[in-house]
Amino acid sequence: MQASAPDIWQRKNWLGKLLGLGIAVAGLFLLNLSLGSVAIPPGQVAKILLGLEAGQEAWHHIIWEFRLPKALTALLAGSALACSGLQMQTLFRNPLAGPFVLGISSGASLGVALVVMAGSLLGGWLLADVQGLIILAATIGSASVLLLVVLVSMKVRDGMTLLIIGLMFGSLASAVVSILQFFSEAEQIQAYLIWTFGSLGGTTREELRLLLPIVLAGLLLAQFLAKPLNALLLGERYAESMGVSLKKSRFLIILSTSLLAGSVTAYCGPIAFVGLAVPHLSRLLFPTADHRKLLPAVMFGGAILLLACDILAQLPGSEKVLPINAVTSLLGAPVVIWLIVRRRNISKSF
Amino acid sequence: MKKVSPTLQAQQLSIGYRNKKADKIVRAGLDLEVYQGELLCLMGPNGAGKSTLLRTLAGVQEPLAGQVIMEGQPIHQLAQQERARRISLVLTEQLSAGNMNVLELVALGRYPHTGWGGSLSPADKEMVLQALNDLDIGELAGRKLYELSDGQRQKAMIARALAQDGQLMILDEPTAHLDLINRLQIMRQLRLLALRRQKAILVATHELELALQSADRLWLLPQEQEGFLAGMPEDLVLNGSLAKAFNRSGFHFDLSSGRFVEEVEHCVPVYLEGEGPARHWTEKALQRYGYALSHDKSTPLSIRITAEHESYHWQLFAPEGEKVADSLEALVKSLMTER
Known part of the structure; x- marks a missing residue:
């Protein structure tokens, strides 16, 4: 049988699925704004967002000052982590890779640990603005690990070496954190632990002004990398033979991942699971290897997962908020296990 | 007869690995030429330097001395994308891109010809279809790679290399792990591609009988440092070069059958x-x-x-x-x- 011209190129149903995901994102976003310790009807939320008069005066304040920054943070963080996870899985051809394989979160936790636990040794000067300082420390920590990894990536030839070096950086960082913990007071250790639980609610509107452009830049860069990412699916040697400049592509992929995962970790703490699982879930939903289709899919998928987890984490109707990191895994792990068992084998779709 | 200029050529080529202390020379003084429209088989025992030679000719590895010239230009000075437009490879490594289908795989061959977004022009799509049809795998276009048999997967990889549309295609042991019929089919298809599409096709293989049957010319890399032989398979058989190249105790090359047979003592x-x-x-x-x-x-x-x-x-x-x-x-x- 001869392959005939137009019919085999027509596979547009992914656009429909993507549209479905987009609608889900919008719906969950609205739901996320309306649910919380005080339930605000979605219709009123829409009015408030449009700048119209709605219900009580306090609602305006709640939406604009608290819930909108938090929902936006969830949206951005979910997209960013899933997108960097997909890039890492493709770059290293490893289904277990995620945004943090190169030691980004370890670097950030080292930075935070130094501020929270070693800070007291230097004196009480940091008590003034702990939140801002933690963000600064996490940023510096993840940025310096990433700088090291990028420098190394320009030297080494193959990805596996890079992966191992990333793991080693991670071990080094956690060793230092352990030593710090050993010499710290209980309160400081708790403050550090709370950071590791992750949090979406800590971002203020001012901080979003920084987070938003960084994440958008990282996501945009990723879209430009779809072509080399596709070639890298065949392995580095094939990619090279097709004209991919390995060093340049690897540098840009790591740069995009750093912007995405680094900034999110700095503001929200190390949010696990999303970056690892969403690419797999997306591949099950979109049976393609084409990153031009997968990248938008994981961005929407990540946003959906994190918005949904955040709704559950704030336990609608109560004052209590669960740590987001626990909820993502608690909700996500069974879903992934169920999908894998149903499809028998995830390595086929990877 | 009109003199045809070679597609690829090298003179006094030394191949091997650069090292801080002393370069490790695998082969030196190689003179070789590849012409369009020919199927070349590179043969030699394990460890003779076949892969190093292939890598050097493909421009992936730098020669220690001498240059590989393609259309008047040394290939190591070509930009990577330019090189990819001229030379395509089929390697021995296994793919693990399960979610990819055959069409996506073959379309990736157009990589060096497309823009930053990688979208295919009608001409690119035409090339992809042509490559699928040349390998007789048109009906596999929508199949996932994990659903393919080894033979089908290898044909898809060759179609990808063909869609890349260079003048030279280099294949490293494309028939390893395949059954007899698939081996014959693949060699026949490569021969037809060389002939019809006027490609130069260089195949490293251990299949002596297949190579004798289908190659226009053979390159022999014997075990010793010295000696690189090129010629029509039949000539190399008749002048004893083939027998010498693979000379091992316990076997001898039987001229009439073209096979290596076990030497039996005390007949x-x-x-x-x-x-x-x-x-x-x-x-x-x-x-x-x-x-x-x-x-x-x-x-x-x-x-x-x-x-x-x-x-x-x-x-x-x-x-x-x-x-x-x-x-x-x-x-x-x-x-x-x-x-």
């Missing part, structure tokens, strides 16, 4: 009477068990093949007496007891 002479395929296969069986055919009718051991209604019988005449066997297995057993 026992046997006179064989009979004709046709039965004679051919009887000879093979006897040779394996250390009997040599004699032309002397008075040899103490003699065998007569009789055929009736497509069933064969072997009459064995030995000093101890006469026996009849109805299969070669039975014949060999009787012979063994005679020893």
